[in-house]
Amino acid sequence: EPEVTQTPSHQVTQMGQEVILRCVPISNHLYFYWYRQILGQKVEFLVSFYNNEISEKSEIFDDQFSVERPDGSNFTLKIRSTKLEDSAMYFCASNAGTGVIQYFGAGTRLSVL
Amino acid sequence: AQTVTQSQPEMSVQEAETVTLSCTYDTSESDYYLFWYKQPPSRQMILVIRQEAYKQQNATENRFSVNFQKAAKSFSLKISDSQLGDAAMYFCAYRTWETSGSRLTFGEGTQLTVNP
Numbered sequence: 001e002p003e004v005t006q007t008p009s010h011q012v013t014q015m016g017q018e019v020i021l022r023c024v025p026i027s028n029h030l031y032f033y034w035y036r037q038i039l040g041q042k043v044e045f046l047v048s049f050y051n052n053e054i055s056e057k058s059e060i061f062d063d064q065f066s067v068e069r070p071d072g073s074n075f076t077l078k079i080r081s082t083k084l085e086d087s088a089m090y091f092c093a094s095n096a097g098t099g100v101i102q103y104f105g106a107g108t109r110l111s112v113l
Numbered sequence: 114a115q116t117v118t119q120s121q122p123e124m125s126v127q128e129a130e131t132v133t134l135s136c137t138y139d140t141s142e143s144d145y146y147l148f149w150y151k152q153p154p155s156r157q158m159i160l161v162i163r164q165e166a167y168k169q170q171n172a173t174e175n176r177f178s179v180n181f182q183k184a185a186k187s188f189s190l191k192i193s194d195s196q197l198g199d200a201a202m203y204f205c206a207y208r209t210w211e212t213s214g215s216r217l218t219f220g221e222g223t224q225l226t227v228n229p
Contacts, residue, residue: 031214042222101160
């Protein structure tokens with residue numbers, strides 16, 4: 001069964017460093033998403049991406065965040081200068097063009113020290 | 114903006130028994146989707162069940178079923194014959210009908226414990 005793949009599973013970084021979280025969505029999917037879950041809190045939407053551009057972003061997704069689909073398979077989330085409060089689980093998701101269901105990856109746990 | 118509320122931070126059930134998890138939501142839209150996702154200790158988000166708002170019939174998936182009350186904006190999940198593997202955090206989520214790329218709005222989650 002196709003699945004969304006995220007790497008790495010755990011990323012540790014120093015405050016102020018740049019990190020790139022990587023995702024490989026399901027191959028025939030057209031819509032891609034990033035969500036964030038701070039430990040013990042609800043899952044929050046960050047950004048959606050379609051046709052090589054951002055289609056929607058939340059107030060959390062400020063100038064320190066960016067997304068990119070550098071090739072036909074990868075979808076990345078970059079955090080330019082990490083803060084302690086960026087420590088969270090980051091989930092990538094995708095859905096097909098006519099699909100309703102978003103399929104999630106296993107997440108990347110980001111720890112900012 | 115839509116909001117989703119899960120008022121039960123924790124629930125427990127005995128193995129083989131039935132448990133119901135509550136979810137309410139607020140929206141001004143008439144058409145939308147509702148979902149229940151399961152998050153086991155591995156933290157992967159797994160879809161359990163979905164409901165289209167225009168459908169009056171409640172969705173069922175094996176041991177999982179929902180009680181969708183559109184007028185009351187209520188969407189509860191019933192788990193029958195609970196199994197140890199059902200232990201997880203359960204999130205209720207809302208999605209607008211409008212476009213294929215719409216965000217999911219999640220509730221706070223309910224931590225379900227299954228006792229042997």
